[in-house]
Amino acid sequence: MKEDAIAIAGFHAHIYYDPASRDAAARVREELGARFEVQLGRWHDLPIGPHPKAMYQVAFSPNQFANVIPWLMLNREGLDVLVHPETGNAFADHTKHALWLGEKLEVNVEFLRRIGTT
Template sequence: MKENSIITGFHAHVYYDTETRETAARIREGLGARFEVKLGRWHDQPIGPHPQAMYQVAFSPNQFTQVVSWLMLNREGLDILVHPETGDDVTDHTAHSLWLGTKLDLNIDFLQRIKPHAS
């Protein structure tokens, strides 16, 4: 197994549906007001490996403790995927990921088609 210890950033994917979009908006507003994060576009339909509507929040490694701690306490019941950016999308979204709430089934085949996993 190749060791990889370089994390260039993190992504949090905040999942929502039509009933919880307002909650997702509150969380997004809170993140933007409190942290130097990059808020991605709203995706009201599943996109890429994500099985549900979501938006992405990108943040730097030195913000991990603050951003993830805030999300743990303020996710209002929404499911959130947090993963590192190491250059290996498949492993980042699976073995290296953490979930706040329920772990959703991602479409890993999508990631494998884009950038095959190096073995």
């Protein structure tokens, strides 16, 4: 079954960091907030949910994708970034629909299976 991009309500970019790269993550976060129409999520200094490392989330609408993602490609300061759509299927969004900038980290798929499709 083909899926339609019209089903994408928005996007999330998860910016991963560790103690040594937290300052870089802060610079990227500040620039994202200043340059684009995004919603900046809270800092999570420990792994949370399906995420294997400390991270913060950046939420943005489909019409911002063409602006935010190219900027992140060039300005992520070596950080690993998971980008995924919001379709209502958390498992598929974080796995088969995801794209990675930098290293592809292993998300906790069992957590995603437990929370289902919402």
